Each structure stands twice: as C-alpha cells, then as structure tokens.
Amino acid sequence: MEEVINVEQLFKSYNGLPAVENVNISVKRGMVFGLLGANGAGKSTTIECILGTKKPDSGTVSILGMNPLTARKNLFERVGVQFQEANYQDKITVGELCEVTQSLYKTTANYRDLLKQFGISDKLKSLVSELSGGQRQRLFILLALIPNPEVVFLDELTTGLDAKARRDVWKSLSDLKSKGLTILLTSHFMDEVEALCDSVCILKNGQTVFYGTVNEAIASSPFDKFEDAYLWYTDEEDKDNGNISDNA
C-alpha cells in the first residue's frame, strides 16, 4: 500500500526549547491515523511540519511523495486542512464561504452534497458568524473536504459537537475512508479514536510514548480500556509515582 505521509526523526524547537523530538510517522493510503497527546504535547507543531507551514530543525517529511517545503502549490491541490478557527469575513454566509473555497481549487467536491452530509444544508444562507459552535465545526470539516483531497488533516475533530453530530461525522469520515481518503486527525476523545483510527501516535512533551494500534496500546498497558491506557501513557504523575515505587 502506498505511503501517503512519512515523517522520520522530526525535531522542532521554539527559541531553543524542543517542542517535538525524534517523531516518526508512517500513514498508508486509506488509513486513519490519530495524533494524540495532552495540550502542548506537540501535535500542531508536528502537523505544521508535515504541511510545510513550519520548517523542521531536522528530520525528513514527505507527503504524497513530495517535500512539503518545496511543493506547496501541488500539495495545496491534493491536501485538505480543517482549522480550529478559520479566517473568514464578518458578513459572509455559509454558501458564500463554500463558493470562495471552491474557487481556490481546480477540481472540487459538490459543497451542497457535503452540507447535506454534515447536516447543515439548511444553513446555506446563514451568516457563518451566526452558526452555533458545533455547526461551525462541521462547516470547517466540510470546507477541508471541498478540494476533494487525497489526504485530510482534521484538528480536534469533533470538539464542540453534540453526541448525534459526532456520530454523523464519524459515519461521513468512515464513508470517505472507504473511498480511499487518508485521514490524519487529532482528538481528545478516546471513544472517537477507537471508532476511527487504524493506528495512533501518543505524544508526551514532544516525544512519542506509544505508536501502534489501539489494541496494541491497551495490550502494552496495565488497563483494558483505551482511555485508561491513554491516560497511563500520558499521565506524568502516575508514571513518576510508579518510578518512585519501582526505585524504592
């Protein structure tokens, strides 16, 4: 299977302080990959290095076989990105924002179908600024899908969505996955990660503390639920306490 994202020994620091250290990632076509970790763990920094919006201190990144730092324009056509906060004009409607987004790309998906799929087709004429938080979140996901991307980056996938909307988004993404879409997502909801991700990387203070499938993460932990295992991998206190008693 073709490798869509490859990251090798990625290092990135800010003002001499390391944000990401020695991160390795491999995502094959049609896979859903979860980049996990607490606030400040290094997820956004890693994604920005993969997209070429930040330059790594060292290491190599390849996406769709291209170097993101030198193939920006080509990548832009083939990669979708959902931002947590998109920039848009104050008085723009949902339909207008979709049109503007569509106009940036050569080939695009039908945004009316996407609006329907994500349950906000009745908001076509509403101002984006008047959408609820969850409706706006869904809009940002579908804007990332307008270029008909081969790979999509979804940051904090369903933060702010109600239970039904989350399940609907999962279903839409599973359908897109079955059509070959590759997805890299971040999420703070472990039920979502379990439902969607083929494999995950858990970052802690910029370093990989687990890499593999959800089942492998559970198996290598003392727990039998993924959320407990995730917290065990990321929780400093528990691990430190463990070390203290180990050393005692």
Ligand SMILES: Nc1ncnc2c1ncn2[C@@H]1O[C@H](COP(=O)(O)OP(=O)(O)OP(=O)(O)O)[C@@H](O)[C@H]1O
């Ligand atoms: N532009 C910047 N200048 C200085 N430090 C930064 C900058 N961006 C991020 N950092 C630091 O790098 C570390 C990793 O941040 P990053 O945003 O990658 O984490 P994250 O896992 O995406 O967090 P969150 O879940 O809160 O979005 C943090 O300690 C953060 O303070």
